[in-house]
Amino acid sequence: MLIDQCPHCHTSHVHTNVRFNEALEPKQQLLWWRVVRCQNPSCQRLILLTTNAKEDVQSIYPLGQYELETDVTVSQEIKDDFREAGLCLGSGCYKASMVMSRRVLQRCLKDQGCTQNRLVDAINYAIEQNILRKPFHPIAEEIRHFGNLGAHPDDDQLSNANRENATQIIEFARLLIHDFYEVPASAALLKQSRQKPS
Secondary structure (H helix, E strand, O other), X not given: OEEEEOOOOOOEEEEEEEEEEEEOOOXXXXXXXXXXXXXXXXXXXXXXXXEEOOOOEEEEEOOOOOOOOOOOOOOHHHHHHHHHHHHHHHOOOHHHHHHHHHHHHHHHHXXXXXXXXXXXXXXXXXXXXXXXXXXXXXXXXXXXXXXXXXXXXXXXOHHHOOHHHHHHHHHHHHHHHHHHHHHHHHHHHHHHHHHOOO
């Protein structure tokens, strides 16, 4: 079976081979425990999953580490929120993961000078000031919308707080970090190398 990320080697969308299956309650078979092995040749370690009867992953042990593996300077608060979003995702706490991804977006925008209290206003300001590129506007709105599912009970749409959406939201947050921090740093290094006398 395919899982989002190996919690050991961090390979994304890694294939695993099932070593053990057992229903938690044999009569109902609503929740299954599965031991799988990562098929990345340099890893090959065991992973414990819980899945529903359709084999949709509900939780993964050990918990996946969504670390920001980057040499670029990103604030510790953004790193911590991103990591926590990943930990929540791995443990099946999808609403909590979405809220933490939303915090990542809000912290990134604040870092870029968008100090509005409401996230929707900060996003609009970022678009108007060309801080957030237009192709990223729908991504920011997705993060805001799904983060609201966990943050505001009055807007609760439990069917949308699932693993697939939480995974997409954390990946969207990762894209924004790349655009805000890694792309400018790479461009600055390239410019610096071109200015060196040959």
